[in-house]
Structures are given as structure tokens and as C-alpha cells.
Amino acid sequence: MDSLSSHWIFLVFLACFPILILADAGFDPASVVTPINRDLYRTSADLMEEIEALVNRHPKKLSIETMESVNKGYEAQVAVVTYCRDRNEDDKSKFRILLTFGQHGRELITSELALRVLSILSEEEFLPKMDRKSMNNTLDKLIIKVVPMENLNGRKRVEAGDLCERRNGRGVDLNRNWSVDWGKKEKDYDPYEENPGSSPFSEPESQIMRKIALSFEPHLWVNVHSGMQALFMPYDHRNTTPDGASSAKMKALVNDLNYRHFQGHCMTGSGGGSVGYLAHGTATDYIYEIAKVPMAFTFEIYGDESAPVKDCFRMFNPTDQTTFKRVLNDWSAAFFTLFKFGPQLLGMANSNESVKLISMDDYLDGYLMSRRSRYGKKLEVFELGLQEIRSYFRLFLLSCVILMFMFCTRISKSKLQRPNASP
Template sequence: MPETRHGGPLLQIYVIVLFLLTGASAEDEQQPIAQPDFAIYHTKEQILEEVDNIAKANPHIMKVENVEYGDESSDPPYRANMKVVTVEPGGHTRDHSRKIRLLLNYGEHGRELITVEVALRLLQTLADPSAELEMAERWREAGMPDLRATLHNTVFKIIPMENERGREIVEEGALCERKNGRGVDTNRNWEVHWGFKESDYDPSEEFPGEKPFSEPEAAALLALATQFKPHVWMNVHSGMEALFMPYDHLAAIPKGATAQATLEVLEKMNNISCGGRCATGSGGKSVGYLAHGTATDYMYDRLKVPLSLTWEIYGDNDAHFNDCFRMFNPTTREKFDEVVANWANAIFVLLELLPAHPAIPTARNLGRKVEAGGLLPRGALEAVKEAKVERRLGSAMHMSMHSNMTDSARLGEHLFGIPQARKGLIGGVCVVAILSLGLAVMLKGYVTKKRTRRRRLQSV
């Protein structure tokens, strides 16, 4: 009997396609899921210890608050702790109303470890006068204003790790977890457009909670922002490269000159810090989906924070859907260092661009610029008195970055940019001169205050 042939060309094509798909599937399965390398990254406990060490070593410019909020009505009760680091490069002041105020939030989603590393690097940079001076000189060479003057008129509130409970879950092995310790996405728990669900809504990713501000993490941030009244709110995430402004729940940016100025700032930052790669504009238009109940939309709409921003600092578009660590975090030391350095430095780029924004207080409404022979801004006199306390990075593995300058020389370099060869003598003379000037200013202020009080009494 002649041989019977089944199928023909169509069957052959089907077999080939099936083979290719099977091969591709097998290749995906063979690709190992990336794991956090804690020789590169810090653990949660290491990060929090480093933050404490940096702040304790720099009490004249930094302080840490441990904010604890809880929901005792839940079963079991749920509590969350959040570190908030206040940084004033010009020295602590009681009144922040005359300073540029930035509220910077990192680590809102547990799986985004790289954002927390950027926060740590930023704190290390702010604690190191030589790094700050190098940054200032770099900008001066580029023809930009004096960065040190802006820094000394700025106060930061930095949350290095908002979602500590979620981070614990990730370190236990659930590398795709973004929600908090009881399964709520705190970036869907804010009141603006809360609870709206798109057709592709996935509760495993973005469950918004039972009601707005049900989560201690969101409630703590709300209380902090309400009290601090920042000019800039920045929520730092990973998953792509983007510089977003409101809105997240609409595919459009707000109208008006302030919003347009914010967009211009982001476009300049895209060229400087992102090589033109970053998406800019509305998150709702650029990210590919609408997000409801986000912190950034609330900060802008309800708290009227003029520059309400979301930064996305890294993403691996080729990572498998289940390979979450690779998707959201660099896996090599080289890429880790590049991302961390770039986005910590990007804060200083933002600072250079802020004074031109119409919503930022003008220079005459801030403290005086720090110049040789000029008056110090409010709080700098206290820094002079505490000159014996050097800025330190806090961790033994970073101590090699310190110089052996004397206290007076360190102060002279940081505030006045005095050349290295003259630090010892000129630094000491400057400290004495500044203290004398400060005493005279204090006495004059006391007399002026008495006169003003008397005049007010007479005019009543």
C-alpha cells in the first residue's frame, strides 16, 4: 500500500510554530529569577541604622523623628513606623516659613529597593561638605547660580523608607510585593479620586484600602505634609524612567502658568539628568494607565503643593513579568552605582532650577546669601557655634571619605570656599570675626525688638 501522508504544509508549519513557542517558553523558564544581592544593596535594618548614624553624627544640620501611626480597630491591630529626617544645610531654624521646603518620599512600594538606596546616598551627600562643595563648583563652572546659597536657604524632610512593613515582606522572599504590611497600596489610599477602578484593576497590585487614609503610612504622610507645607513634594518610584507631575487620574496636566513652569523644570531635568530618555508630563497620560487615589494628586489638589512630582528612576523593560527584582532594580554593581549617583545628584539639579519657578519664594524673601564678609542666613550662627561638630557620614565603611581638616578650616571651606593652603589661619580668624559680628547682630536685634514692641504699644 502506498504511504499515507497526514496534514501536509499546514501541519508542518503548525509543528514548527509549536516547537518555537515551546522553545521560547523553555528558555523563559530557564532564565533564573533575579534575587537581591545584599553585598550591593542594604537590608532594611542596615538602611535604618545608617540613617540614624548619619543624623547622629550631624546634629547641627540633621535630626531624625520616628513617626509611629497605628490602626488599633483592625484585627489584629496594624502599626507602622516611619523615619523622617529633617536636613537644614544652613543650620537648624525654628521657623521654616522663609526657606524653600522639600518633602521627599522614598520606598513607598516594598519591591523598589533602589529608591531607598538613592535616599541614603542623598543623606550621605548632604552630610559631606566636600561632596556638597564639589557639586557647587561643578554648577558654578556651568554658569549656574551658587548652589550653596540655595542649599543654605533650603530645608528637606526626607522619608528614606515609607513602607517598612512591605519591605520586610520583600526581604522574606515575596519580591513582587508593592503593598504595605496588610495588603494595601498606600499610593492608592489618598482621597483624590479614591476607589475608582479601571477595567484592568488588579487588587493584588493596587488595592486601595477600605477608605481613604485607612493606612497608617498614608495618614502619617498627610499629617507631616499638612504641618510642613512643602513647596515641593516628590514621590520616588522605579519601574520606568519618567519625571511626572499631576495628574495621575487624568490624562492631562493642570492648566495655568504654575503648572507650565513645572513642566518646563521637568523638561530641563530630562535633558540634564535623564539624557532625554525620561517621559515627562502627566503620569496619567504617559505611564499607560490611570491611577486613582495617589499621593501626588492629593498633594497638588488638596494641599496646594505647587510642585507635586513623581520620579521614576529605573526600569528593565526586558524583565519577565514574574522577575520583579530585575524589573524594578539594577542587578549589577555598575548599574547600581550609576543609578544611585545620578538620581541623588538630580536633587541638586532640581534645586538649581527651583529659584526660577514662580511658586518658589524669591531670594529677598529668604535668608541672605552666604558670602565672605556678608551676614549669615538665619541659623548659620548656630552652626558656627557648633563648629566643633563635624559632618560625618555615620558609617565606618564611608569614613574614608572624610578629610582631616580642622573644625575652623572645614567651616571656612564649606561656607566661604577658602583655599586649602590658608584654611588653618584664615579659618580661625573668620570664626572669631563671625562670632563677634553675630554678637553685635544679636544685640542690635534685641534693641530693635524692644523698640518695635514699644512702638506697637504706643500705636494701639
């Protein structure tokens, strides 16, 4: 064996030696935990400081207040940023939007999105291909309240190293602490993940958010999360969507957002009917059922379903710069589409551009695409079945049209043959 061959064998051995040692020691790749990427994500203190500086640079458009609440020695603070282009105009005359981010501590990407949306609203950043004149006409008619980080205490626990923490500073899931169907536990109930608290609104953060919602009386609410890609509407505690006109408008809006910005990859429908489990005591169900907000949504903006269960930072947040930027760009654009079409759907704005309605075929194709990416080849048979259903549905519609034509023709002939009535 020549010296060159011996050299390469030695290098291969060195490369493989650590792997052999780890395998011999029972190393489990699923135990790898991705740390927070500090090159991409700000700390909670830095993010809030940047938002406050943004507000101070644009006092004619932005304002900020910090709301506090205490319960049994546990205190929480929630910062609320208000966007309004004309402060002299009565708030009640404008279309009101309430957005909340960072309800779960581990979902860092959501608060980064809040900062991006505020930066675009203040015109320090711009969306590609945005028609600024058209958008400014839309924004003139809006007042938007943004909660960049609802669960500051929980976020601090994540930054201290508990990367899987979703609850607040004393271990309560804020999205189980609202009063609609509060405290009900499913068979797969996880007390660590879903602790609803000692009673509805026992937590200061939930008390503050309820106060904001009831006093502001928004027309549109969005609770922003991560863990998957989805555009959910009520209900979370049932596997159905509401009935009526408002439900139809919400469906039209999420379908438009899904195809306009995400090529149909997002799951849509009710949270309870689409995510795979029912959730009780959620904010969105309260906002829709009790606060009577006409449009209420839960957006899930990112999820890495290939991540091991314990690798929470990777599961809930983009870890590379390319994905990080794509998520912020795509969802920022989706929010500004929401700002444009939300008032139009509720009949509170005039616009020459109408909301794009999605056909049944497009909706089913997108539904299947999102399920296929989530569950793999198990849906191939299901897809074939739906293709047949679509074919039968088209035949049914065609038959109805033909029968209606024949019926109308028969009526016309009978009228021609009928004798005239006496004068």
C-alpha cells in the same frame, strides 16, 4: 578521529547536557527569579541604622524622628529626616521640600537613593563637578524633609522572599489609599497590585504622610519610585496635566532635568497620560489638589523592561554595580538641580543662573526617543508625522511674522497720509 577531537566533543556535550535536560523538562526562562543582590543593597534595618548614624554625626544639619500610627491592630512606623543648615531660623521663611522614598516595598533602589541624597547633604559624599559654594548658598535657603522608607512593613515582606510585593504589611497599595478619586477601578484593575484599602487613608503609613504634608506645608513634593525612567507631574487619575502658571513651571523644570541629566530619555508629562494607565487615589494627586503644594512630582528612577513579569527584583532595581552607581549618581545630581531651580521658579530665591527652557523640537525629539526605546519600531511612522508637523509649524510662524510686518507697514502708511486734526 584523533584523541584531541574526541576530547572537544566530550566537553561540548558536557556544556550542552544541562540545557538539553532543562529543555526536555519544559524549562521556561521567564520563570527565572533574580535574588536581591546583597553586595549592593542593604537590608531595611541596616539602611535605617546607617541613616541614624549619619544624623548623629551631623546634628547641626540633620535630625530624625519616628512617627507611628495604628489602625485596627495594624501598626506602622515612618522615619522622617529633616535637613536644615540654620535651626534658629523660622522654617516658614525657607523653601520647603518633602521627598518620600520606598512607598512600594519591592523598589529597593529608591531608599538607596534617599541615603545617597542625605550623604551629599551632610557633605560626606560629593557630586562630581558640583560648585560647593553655589550649592551651599542654595541649601542655606532650604529645609528638606526626607522619608527614606515609607513602607517599612512591605519592605520586610520583600526581604523575606516576596520580591514582587509592592503593598504594605496588610496588602494595601499605599499609592492608591489617598482620597483624590479614591477607589475608582479601571478595566485593567489588578486587585493584588492596586488594593486601595477599605477607605481613603485607612492605612497608618498614608495617615502619617498626610500629617507630615499638611503640617510641613512644602513648596515642592517628590514621590520616588522605580519601574521605568520618568519625570511625572499631576495628574495620575486623568490623562492631562493641570492648567495655569504652576503647571507651566513644573513642565519647565522636568524638561530641564530630563535634558540636563538624562539626555531626554525620561518620559515626561502627566502620570495618567504617559504611563499607559490611570491611577486613582495617588499621593501626588492629593498633594497637588488638596494640600495645594505648588510643585508635585513622581519620579521613576529605574526600570528593566526586558525582565520577565515575575522577575521583580530585576525589573525594579539595578542588579549590577555599574548600573547601580550610575542610577544613584544621575538621580542625585538631578535632585540637587531641583533644589537649585525649584525656589527660583517659584520666585523665592535669587540666582544668576536661569532655568534652561527646552525648545519644541528638543522636547519632541526626547519624547520620541523615550517612546522608541519603550515601543520599538512602531513609532517610525509617528516620528515622520511629527517631523512634518514641526515643518508646518515653522512655516506657520514665519507666515504670521510676515503678515504682521505687512499689517504694521500698512498702518504706518495710512497714518502718514491722514490729515492733521484741527487745533
